[in-house]
Amino acid sequence: MKKTPNLHFDSPFKEDVYKGLSAFPKYLLSKYIYDEKGDKLFQQIMEMPEYYLTNCELGILQTHTAAISDSFNAEAGFDLIELGAGDGKKTKIILKYLSDKNYDFNYLPVDISQSVLVELEASLKKELPKVKVQPQQGTYFKTLEKLSDYNRRKKVILFLGSNIGNLLHEKAIDFLRNIREAMNPEDMLFMGFDQKKHPQKILDAYNDPAGITEAFNKNLLVRINRELDADFDPDQFLHWETYDPESGTAKSFLVSKKPQKVFIKGLDLKVSFKAWESIHTEISQKYDDSVVKWLADEAGLEVETSFKDNENCYKNYIFRK
Numbered sequence: 001m002k003k004t005p006n007l008h009f010d011s012p013f014k015e016d017v018y019k020g021l022s023a024f025p026k027y028l029l030s031k032y033i034y035d036e037k038g039d040k041l042f043q044q045i046m047e048m049p050e051y052y053l054t055n056c057e058l059g060i061l062q063t064h065t066a067a068i069s070d071s072f073n074a075e076a077g078f079d080l081i082e083l084g085a086g087d088g089k090k091t092k093i094i095l096k097y098l099s100d101k102n103y104d105f106n107y108l109p110v111d112i113s114q115s116v117l118v119e120l121e122a123s124l125k126k127e128l129p130k131v132k133v134q135p136q137q138g139t140y141f142k143t144l145e146k147l148s149d150y151n152r153r154k155k156v157i158l159f160l161g162s163n164i165g166n167l168l169h170e171k172a173i174d175f176l177r178n179i180r181e182a183m184n185p186e187d188m189l190f191m192g193f194d195q196k197k198h199p200q201k202i203l204d205a206y207n208d209p210a211g212i213t214e215a216f217n218k219n220l221l222v223r224i225n226r227e228l229d230a231d232f233d234p235d236q237f238l239h240w241e242t243y244d245p246e247s248g249t250a251k252s253f254l255v256s257k258k259p260q261k262v263f264i265k266g267l268d269l270k271v272s273f274k275a276w277e278s279i280h281t282e283i284s285q286k287y288d289d290s291v292v293k294w295l296a297d298e299a300g301l302e303v304e305t306s307f308k309d310n311e312n313c314y315k316n317y318i319f320r321k
């Protein structure tokens with residue numbers, strides 16, 4: 001049996017890259033795509049015509065603004081906590097409605113990136129000056145834990161963009177359980193889930209002809225080159241997308257176009273690729289009502305209601321504890 005060396009890593013990134021590229025089959029974790037360049041590429045993805053998710057969710061929020069906001073049902077005042085707020089483009093629709101109606105609420109965007117929060121706060125000051133913004137820099141769960149008894153106001157937690165789809169079901173259930181832990185009985189969770197649909201539409205969203213998604217996927221290699229002093233040639237890898245309509249799982253891969261060796265100096269690791277060997281990089285899960293209900297059941301949450309777009313592409317669900 002092959003012995004695993006007893007290695008010590010001084011960062012989770014190093015450890016995860018080492019483990020993923022030493023495994024069979026090889027993999028890398030999609031969370032590492034998001035450095036400064038990865039964030040910019042994702043912004044570009046969200047503006048691509050093929051990436052329907054953003055417009056579908058925007059459409060739902062625009063069509064059902066009143067029904068969604070009024071369902072927060074919080075005369076006594078509430079905290080609107082958004083996990084991974086980004087540029088807040090979609091949330092601003094809800095914020096504007098709540099602010100125009102003089103609802104008593106604070107908006108607490110949570111993000112790991114301080115610069116994202118600074119930009120968001122500045123744009124809100126200009127566009128919606130009445131909204132009370134309290135940015136929270138940190139990881140989702142540490143922040144939720146901190147907020148769970150920081151005051152007893154009702155919490156409405158937002159998690160948009162079908163970001164949950166980047167987690168395998170088991171991890172998605174853990175994620176929902178963690179949110180549930182931070183909820184009081186009157187609190188609500190509002191989340192976006194991309195739905196199963198024509199497989200071609202999904203493949204097109206993750207394989208655009210301009211190559212933006214390819215650059216996004218290959219940013220993993222670019223980042224390993226820069227941060228771990230490696231010599232990946234991204235041109236020698238193919239961006240490859242698959243979609244399994246049975247499981248609803250879209251998977252991204254990088255496929256080696258030839259036999260090649262890569263040296264990662266920062267890990268003192270030589271990685272050999274056979275021709276057409278793959279690195280699995282991301283999953284983007286697609287859902288239907290029964291799968292969402294199953295995830296909620298497993299996590300101890302209840303689906304209260306849902307909102308969909310005209311083409312049944314995407315749904316936002318409200319959950320309660």
Ligand code: AVI
Nearest residue numbers: 045161162163166213283284
């Ligand atoms: C952030 N996440 C929901 C995106 C998705 O659709 O899985 C990331 C992405 N990957 C390729 N394109 C967009």
